[in-house]
Each structure stands twice: as structure tokens, then as C-alpha cells.
Amino acid sequence: MQTRIAQAQFTIKRMKKTILEAACASREGHVPSAFSVMDILWVLYDRILSFNPSDPDWEDRDRFILSKGHASLGLYAVLGEKGFFPADLLCDFGKFDSPFGGHPDHLKIPGVEASTGSLGHGFPMSVGIAMGLKIRKKPSKIFTLIGDGECNEGSVWESALLAAHHGLLNLCCIVDYNHSTDRALSVGNLTAKFTAFGWESRTIDGHDHDQIFDALIQTPQGRPTAVIAETVKGRGCKTIENNPAWHHRSPTQTELRSLLEELS
Amino acid sequence: MNMRTQFVQTVESLLGVDSRLVLLLGDIGVYGFRKAFASFPDRVYNIGILEQATVSLASGLASTGLIPVFHTIAPFIVERCLEQLKVDFCYQRIGGNFVSVGASYDYAALGCTHHCPSDIGILQNLPGMEIVVPGTAGEFDRLFRQAYADGHPTYFRLSERENPVDRSVIFGKADVIRSGKRATVVAVGTALGPVLEATGDMDVSVLYYTTVAPFDADNLMEHCFTPKILLVEPYYSGGLAGEICAAFCARPIALDCIGVPRRFLTDYGITEEHDEVIGFTAGMIQSRLEKLINES
Numbered sequence: 001m002q003t004r005i006a007q008a009q010f011t012i013k014r015m016k017k018t019i020l021e022a023a024c025a026s027r028e029g030h031v032p033s034a035f036s037v038m039d040i041l042w043v044l045y046d047r048i049l050s051f052n053p054s055d056p057d058w059e060d061r062d063r064f065i066l067s068k069g070h071a072s073l074g075l076y077a078v079l080g081e082k083g084f085f086p087a088d089l090l091c092d093f094g095k096f097d098s099p100f101g102g103h104p105d106h107l108k109i110p111g112v113e114a115s116t117g118s119l120g121h122g123f124p125m126s127v128g129i130a131m132g133l134k135i136r137k138k139p140s141k142i143f144t145l146i147g148d149g150e151c152n153e154g155s156v157w158e159s160a161l162l163a164a165h166h167g168l169l170n171l172c173c174i175v176d177y178n179h180s181t182d183r184a185l186s187v188g189n190l191t192a193k194f195t196a197f198g199w200e201s202r203t204i205d206g207h208d209h210d211q212i213f214d215a216l217i218q219t220p221q222g223r224p225t226a227v228i229a230e231t232v233k234g235r236g237c238k239t240i241e242n243n244p245a246w247h248h249r250s251p252t253q254t255e256l257r258s259l260l261e262e263l264s
Numbered sequence: 265m266n267m268r269t270q271f272v273q274t275v276e277s278l279l280g281v282d283s284r285l286v287l288l289l290g291d292i293g294v295y296g297f298r299k300a301f302a303s304f305p306d307r308v309y310n311i312g313i314l315e316q317a318t319v320s321l322a323s324g325l326a327s328t329g330l331i332p333v334f335h336t337i338a339p340f341i342v343e344r345c346l347e348q349l350k351v352d353f354c355y356q357r358i359g360g361n362f363v364s365v366g367a368s369y370d371y372a373a374l375g376c377t378h379h380c381p382s383d384i385g386i387l388q389n390l391p392g393m394e395i396v397v398p399g400t401a402g403e404f405d406r407l408f409r410q411a412y413a414d415g416h417p418t419y420f421r422l423s424e425r426e427n428p429v430d431r432s433v434i435f436g437k438a439d440v441i442r443s444g445k446r447a448t449v450v451a452v453g454t455a456l457g458p459v460l461e462a463t464g465d466m467d468v469s470v471l472y473y474t475t476v477a478p479f480d481a482d483n484l485m486e487h488c489f490t491p492k493i494l495l496v497e498p499y500y501s502g503g504l505a506g507e508i509c510a511a512f513c514a515r516p517i518a519l520d521c522i523g524v525p526r527r528f529l530t531d532y533g534i535t536e537e538h539d540e541v542i543g544f545t546a547g548m549i550q551s552r553l554e555k556l557i558n559e560s
Contacts, residue, residue, distance in 0.1 A: 106356060107356065107357065113327070114327070114356065115351070115355055115356050117351075118347060118351050120316075121320050121347075121348065121351055121352055123320075124316070124317040124318075124320030124321050124324070125320045125321070125323050125324040125327070125352060126324060127317070127320075127321050127324060128320065128321035128322060128323060128324020128325040128326075128327070128328075128332075129324040129325075129327055129328055130324070131321065131324070131325060132286075132324060132325040132326075132327070132328030132329070132330050133328055135286065135306055135307060135325075135328075135330065136328060136329065136330070138328075154316070155314075155316045155317045155320065158314035158316060158317030158318075159317050159320075159321075161312070161314065162311070162312070162314070162317060162321060165312075
């Protein structure tokens with residue numbers, strides 16, 4: 001187990017390095033938002049989801065939707081690592097004719113299930129996918145990742161009502177609770193809120209791989225599952241951790257060297 | 265049979281033969297669809313009054329291979345859910361169907377919150393959105409069956425009013441009612457009734473559009489023998505003006521538009537009273553057409 005986690009941490013560090021370099025080269029990207037979710041994404045794709053990178057539209061695959069689409073660099077890095085496309089393509093991030101933009105486009109990138117970016121869309125789309133899989137009697141599961149800022153959106157709570165009402169046990173909503181919205185509109189105790197909306201809800205450390213795995217692998221008990229993942233925005237580089245100035249900022253070459261040192 | 269009753273019959277019929285079809289009601293039409301609820305409980309939902317999530321949910325359903333039909337009152341589909349229609353359907357090229365009631369000021373007595381003369385103009389700004397404005401119940405049936413499964417997002421505009429004639433309309437094609445030399449009248453959806461009354465035996469072309477997008481420019485150019493065009497639409501006026509001008513490729517035309525004026529219609533009453541006030545009548549159409557022919 002320790003070896004697996006050590007290997008995972010090594011891989012995640014390498015992906016974070018790629019993300020920093022892509023952001024630096026393109027002068028674009030939400031690096032701290034991506035770093036916030038890297039542990040969650042890696043555990044999902046490495047140990048939870050069923051998929052086939054050589055057949056991304058395989059009908060019986062599990063689905064993942066990054067509802068907080070501005071963390072796209074994190075998703076691209078993981079999809080590349082898992083073989084959906086050559087990982088080195090990410091060096092083109094943000095270029096005019098690159099498939100890799102600041103928000104993911106499912107028509108351009110294999111493995112991306114939905115084009116997101118406008119907050120509050122990916123979660124209700126995921127509810128629809130869960131309902132569709134249920135109607136079609138498919139055993140696949142659907143995971144969606146939303147942010148705490150996204151929880152300001154009314155459509156998030158509309159979605160929570162719908163999923164609970166329709167008993168969508170094949171749906172798991174992960175909240176990347178990095179507290180970025182505390183400065184604007186605090187969303188408070190999200191575990192209690194999802195529970196009140198009819199979900200099976202629990203809080204975990206969103207950087208602890210064992211806790212992430214245990215939460216995502218559990219069999220739902222009559223309700224859809226909400227996992228409130230306490231995370232640190234910018235996790236891995238102290239300079240950018242919980243630093244609002246870095247929300248949508250790419251590093252200069254000098255800053256890149258410094259951040260890469262922090263990572264290592 | 266009115267359009268709304270036809271909508272129930274058409275969708276009930278299709279639910280029986282197309283297992284991909286899923287109906288989502290925004291807490292309206294529930295009694296009308298009672299047979300469908302009983303017959304297809306896993307594909308007919310009274311989804312509730314949460315339109316934004318419903319449109320996104322419909323996109324998710326479609327991405328699993330199903331064909332969603334979402335039905336509620338026009339402003340709650342178009343004005344409240346514009347971003348969901350844009351991002352979750354048009355941008356992602358996902359197919360689905362949106363069937364509204366309460367066209368323009370059909371719900372006159374309910375006031376401006378329930379009016380929606382803006383719907384067509386708004387939706388014309390969404391690349392890939394198909395827009396259908398039937399003029400009769402029968403035309404809705406034909407157009408829905410032709411387009412509901414074509415893989416594109418499609419908006420169907422039901423109205424409480426109907427044309428006196430039922431046409432064999434084809435999705436995406438203008439219906440050439442007649443050809444004439446002195447001007448061309450373009451009538452959209454339920455505007456055809458007053459246009460037929462106004463034009464009588466005048467020597468004008470009358471082109472009937474039930475599909476607004478994609479726009480059939482070919483029939484316009486083929487049957488427009490003089491560049492004098494009167495555009496009559498049952499929603500905010502001038503909706504197709506851009507398409508008509510584009511079809512003429514910078515050649516000069518005389519274009520007049522009749523439709524709903526861009527102001528809040530704050531009175532109540534019935535639709536015919538509003539028609540009189542805003543000039544959406546056969547008499548006004550005839551007067552403007554004669555002016556176009558004789559003065560331009």
C-alpha cells in the first residue's frame with residue numbers, strides 16, 4: 001500500500017510539473033485549482049473508474065465530468081498519463097490550434113465527457129447521465145467534481161434535489177472544498193447541506209489517497225453519494241497555496257524555476 | 265384539436281415506438297399526459313420547477329443515447345435557460361427538443377412575466393439551434409416527427425392561435441403558397457392566417473415559413489420576383505430580416521417588417537385585444553403591403 005501511494009505521489013508531482021510548464025508557456029491556466037484536485041483525479045482514474053483509453057466512447061465505461069472546468073489542466077494531465085493521448089501534447093496548451101484550452105472541450109479531447117467552464121452545468125448534466133444510465137439499465141457509474149465556489153450556483157442545489165428525488169445511486173458528487181469562496185459567499189457545512197438534500201454525505205481529507213479511495217469505492221445505501229473533500233488550493237507549492245493572486249495567473253520563467261523547486 | 269393537444273398525441277404516439285424518447289415536464293401538462301405517465305413510467309417525468317438544471321439534465325440524458333423532450337412555458341425555457349441551451353446543447357452539438365407554450369402574448373391575462381415574444385430572436389443567436397414555428401396542430405405533428413430525432417437541439421413553438429389552413433409543411437423548407445410579381449410576403453407560423461386574409465388575390469408571392477432556422481434562402485430567391493418584401497412574424501418584428509438581407513447578398517431591397525413591437529405589453533385581456541393595439545391585423549398587413557408596392 002505504501003509503495004502504491006509513494007508511486008502515486010511521484011506521478012502526481014510529475015504531472016504538476018507538466019502543468020506548471022504548460023501554464024508558463026501559454027501564459028494561461030488556473031494552476032492552483034488544478035493542484036487542488038490532483039489527488040482526487042488520480043485516485044479516480046487509477047483505482048475507481050472503468051474505462052478504455054483506446055476506446056474512449058466504450059458504452060459500458062464509467063463517466064467522470066469535471067464540472068469545475070477551470071481545473072482542466074489537472075484533467076488533461078491525468079488523461080494523458082492514462083493514455084487517452086500522448087501526454088507531451090499538453091505542451092501545446094492554450095495555443096490557437098491546440099485541443100487543450102482553458103476549459104475542456106469534449107468534442108476535441110478523447111476522455112473528456114462534457115464541455116464545462118460555466119459553473120453549475122456539469123453537475124446537472126451528470127444527473128442526466130445518471131438518469132439515462134438508469135433508464136437504459138446500464139451498470140456504469142458517474143462521478144462529477146464541483147468546487148465550493150460552484151456551490152453558490154442555484155443549479156447545484158436543483159441538481160442535488162433531482163438526484164435524491166430520483167434515487168440516483170449510480171451518481172457520486174465530489175466537492176473540491178478548497179474554501180476559495182469563503183471570501184465571497186460562504187457555503188458553510190456542505191456535508192450537512194447535502195445530507196439535508198437527501199444524499200449520503202461524508203467529509204474526507206481530499207489529499208489522503210486512502211480516504212479518497214474508501215469514500216469513492218463505497219456502495220451507496222439508498223441515496224446518491226456526496227464526498228466533501230477538504231483540500232488546499234495550490235497544494236504542493238507553498239507560494240501559490242491559498243493565495244488568491246494566483247487563481248488565474250501563470251508563472252514567469254523565473255517563477256517557474258522557483259515553483260518547480262518547491263515541488264521537488 | 266389545438267397544438268397543445270396535438271403535442272400530447274404526437275409524443276404519446278412516439279413514446280410507444282421510439283424507446284429513446286424521454287419526456288420532461290416542468291410541472292405543466294401533467295394531466296394531459298396522464299396516459300403517458302401510466303404507460304411509460306420510466307420515460308415520462310414531471311421533473312419539477314427547476315428549468316436550468318432540467319435543460320442540463322436533458323443534455324446528460326441525450327449523451328447516453330436518449331432523446332429528451334422538455335416542455336414548459338416559453339420564457340422559462342428560453343429566457344431563463346439561455347446559457348444551458350447554448351453550452352449544454354449547441355456548443356456541445358447535442359440533440360434534444362424544447363417545446364414551449366405561451367407564444368408571445370398568448371397568456372395575455374397573466375401579464376409580462378408569462379409573455380415571450382423574444383424567444384425566436386434570442387434563439388437565433390445560438391449556432392446550431394433549430395427553430396420551428398408551426399401554424400397548426402397538424403403542422404406541429406408533421407414537423408416534430410421530421411425533426412425530433414435529427415441529432416440537433418430543436419425548439420418547437422406552440423401557440424394558442426392557429427391558421428385556418430393546414431399545410432403539408434416540410435422541416436427546413438419554405439412552403440410556396442403562391443407566386444406573384446409585385447412583392448413577396450414572408451409569413452412565419454401563425455402569421456399566415458392574417459397574411460392570407462390581407463393579400464386576397466393580390467399579385468404577390470406568399471412564402472410560408474414554419475422553420476426559422478435553418479433558413480430556406482433558396483425558395484425565397486426563387487420566388488421573389490421584385491425586391492419588395494414584407495416580413496410578417498408572430499414574435500418580435502424583424503427576426504428574419506438579417507437572413508433575408510443576407511440572401512440578397514448586398515443587393516438593394518425594400519423590406520418592411522410587421523410583428524410584435526419591442527415594448528412590454530402591460531395590459532391584460534385577450535390576445536386579439538393586443539393584436540389590435542400593436543397593429544398585428546390583416547388590415548394593417550394589407551395597408552403596409554400596399555404602401556410597400558406603391559411607394560417604395
